[in-house]
Amino acid sequence: xxxxxxxxxxxxxxxxxxxxxxxxxxxxxxxxxxxxxxxxxxxxxxxxxxxxxxxxxxxxxxxxxxxxxxxxxxxxxxxxxxxxxxxxxxxxxxxxxxxxxxxxxxxxxxxxxxxxxxxxxxxxxxxxxxxxxxxxxxxxxxxxxxxxxxxxxxxxxxxxxxxxxxxxxxxxxxxxxxxxxxxxxxxxxxxxxxxxxxxxxxxxxxxxxxxxxxxxxxxxxxxxxxxxxxxxxxxxxxxxxxxxxxxxxxxxxxxxxxxxxxxxxxxxxxxxxxxxxxxxxxxxxxxxxxxxxxxxxxxxxxxxxxxxxxxxxxxxxxxxxxx
Amino acid sequence: xxxxxxxxxxxxxxxxxxxxxxxxxxxxxxxxxxxxxxxxxxxxxxxxxxxxxxxxxxxxxxxxxxxxxxxxxxxxxxxxxxxxxxxxxxxxxxxxxxxxxxxxxxxxxxxxxxxxxxxxxxxxxxxxxxxxxxxxxxxxxxxxxxxxxxxxxxxxxxxxxxxxxxxxxxxxxxxxxxxxxxxxxxxxxxxxxxxxxxxxxxxxxxxxxxxxxxxxxxxxxxxxxxxxxxxxxxxxxxxxxxxxxxxxxxxxxxxxxxxxxxxxxxxxxxxxxxx
Numbered sequence: 001x002x003x004x005x006x007x008x009x010x011x012x013x014x015x016x017x018x019x020x021x022x023x024x025x026x027x028x029x030x031x032x033x034x035x036x037x038x039x040x041x042x043x044x045x046x047x048x049x050x051x052x053x054x055x056x057x058x059x060x061x062x063x064x065x066x067x068x069x070x071x072x073x074x075x076x077x078x079x080x081x082x083x084x085x086x087x088x089x090x091x092x093x094x095x096x097x098x099x100x101x102x103x104x105x106x107x108x109x110x111x112x113x114x115x116x117x118x119x120x121x122x123x124x125x126x127x128x129x130x131x132x133x134x135x136x137x138x139x140x141x142x143x144x145x146x147x148x149x150x151x152x153x154x155x156x157x158x159x160x161x162x163x164x165x166x167x168x169x170x171x172x173x174x175x176x177x178x179x180x181x182x183x184x185x186x187x188x189x190x191x192x193x194x195x196x197x198x199x200x201x202x203x204x205x206x207x208x209x210x211x212x213x214x215x216x217x218x219x220x221x222x223x224x225x226x227x228x229x230x231x232x233x234x235x236x237x238x239x240x241x242x243x244x245x246x247x248x249x250x251x252x253x254x255x256x257x258x259x260x261x262x263x264x265x266x267x268x269x270x271x272x273x274x275x276x277x278x279x280x281x282x283x284x285x286x287x288x289x290x291x292x293x294x295x296x297x298x299x300x301x302x303x304x305x306x307x308x309x310x311x312x313x314x315x316x317x318x319x320x321x322x323x
Numbered sequence: 324x325x326x327x328x329x330x331x332x333x334x335x336x337x338x339x340x341x342x343x344x345x346x347x348x349x350x351x352x353x354x355x356x357x358x359x360x361x362x363x364x365x366x367x368x369x370x371x372x373x374x375x376x377x378x379x380x381x382x383x384x385x386x387x388x389x390x391x392x393x394x395x396x397x398x399x400x401x402x403x404x405x406x407x408x409x410x411x412x413x414x415x416x417x418x419x420x421x422x423x424x425x426x427x428x429x430x431x432x433x434x435x436x437x438x439x440x441x442x443x444x445x446x447x448x449x450x451x452x453x454x455x456x457x458x459x460x461x462x463x464x465x466x467x468x469x470x471x472x473x474x475x476x477x478x479x480x481x482x483x484x485x486x487x488x489x490x491x492x493x494x495x496x497x498x499x500x501x502x503x504x505x506x507x508x509x510x511x512x513x514x515x516x517x518x519x520x521x522x523x524x525x526x527x528x529x530x531x532x533x534x535x536x537x538x539x540x541x542x543x544x545x546x547x548x549x550x551x552x553x554x555x556x557x558x559x560x561x562x563x564x565x566x567x568x569x570x571x572x573x574x575x576x577x578x579x580x581x582x583x584x585x586x587x588x589x590x591x592x593x594x595x596x597x598x
Contacts, residue, residue, distance in 0.1 A: 039423055041501070045416030046428055048409040049472050056447065056469025057435050063446035074449070120342065123335025134584075139343045141588055142350070145580045147530040147548035150573040153555055154349040157356060157566060158367070164352045167367030202346060205339075207592060259439035262532045262548070266555060280441040280533075287445040288537065300442035307437050 067297035085298035098277045102258045108193025109257035117204035121212045140202030152266030155195040188275045204249040211245035247318025279303045357567035382567035390543040391550045401464035402528045414479025435473035462538035482516035519590035
């Protein structure tokens, strides 16, 4: 490897295309030879990945769309129903509620972590590089590393009648509002959301603080010189400089909220009623318990499109304004 | 920086410390429950007067941890090396060799980048049934490799696009073919990108839940996360054992995380930035 590296000719920078190893030699024919054949042979490198992707993602994707146009119980013959399943998804009150639930979760998975993360980032600016900083980073990353299922179990316990939350409330004399948080209609969905906040908060904070430490301090000095207070400074310097990091946080967390499954399955199984049911869980239930494969597939297609519709504008926002 | 007022910096620290405490509390609460005597009803966070460390041994047996660890490792061993290898090759082909029409392949892969697994899990189930692979680890391994390809190829392509092309010219003059070029020059140079990808794929596989519960009924043939789901179903009413078992099941990830901590954090940060 070193020999290959060492033999890079100094002059090759002037002829950056294939075949430009020695600028003295005629470049054309050489380039054409390995240009034509070898470049097509290059597909062999891409093929294994494409085959796996084609067989285990693209084919199922096409099948999902196909299933969504049929009524099928998974065993018998399928019956063509056109767009009826989609009609059901968009008119059935329960299914609409389920889709709305996913959007409510975005508040907890995305908005709160990003807002809190920004607050911490603008106050801390950088996490110290010493052992203290490493410790903070490590701890804040724990929720990202453990299985979501474990987070779900831990929080089911923390939010239960005898759990930590109620214990703390009793300790400060708020006995009245103690309750099984995941079990009551009014508090179940926000409680599931809090689990999401816990999982996403550390990642967002660290991403934002890391982005923060890359901002040129002179920008702040200039802002202070112009007499900007902390609030104006935040909107004039911090927010625009962190646009890319905020975009990343939002993309990751919005996908996690819309496509959530593990946490809900473990902590509430979608209950009470359908209060915390999300599209992912409903797809699972429809396809594998109720054997309504067509409807499950239609919901799957809708979920996929919802994710795209939510994520693409975020991407455009962060990229477009940067240019 | 030096213009930041002292009180601001102090409040920042306080927020950060509060965040750390809130992150740790659920774990501590689980630990305190796991150490209570079996059959008692624990409360949120109370250090037991007589910690029952034996509960972990009970949970180890009840959860069949030995079998679970083996199963998870088999699945990781099936997914990660192949996934990383073919993604590296494809990234090399698309990013460095620039195969003609490569942007079409890349565009197809980008399609899958935001795809929720739930959207394809139903047809995957029937596909696995038709292949006769249901209830085997292959039903988790094969789809996962495919599902990881969008991110993994995207990741490796980003690396190979930035490698100077002169490097290959030089090696070609030395008479190496593309295969030798790949293994002798490009793979060693790509080591950091490959390491990050390996870590991410390991983590995502180990923690994979949906595919595990859909494809495999037998908890001892699942991933760790999938097995934990079954464990909860079985011991949901025995809170002490459930907490002990959950802590046991998340210990391996924690250990691996602690060992590769720096690379892990780097990989997760880069992974979310590029993803």
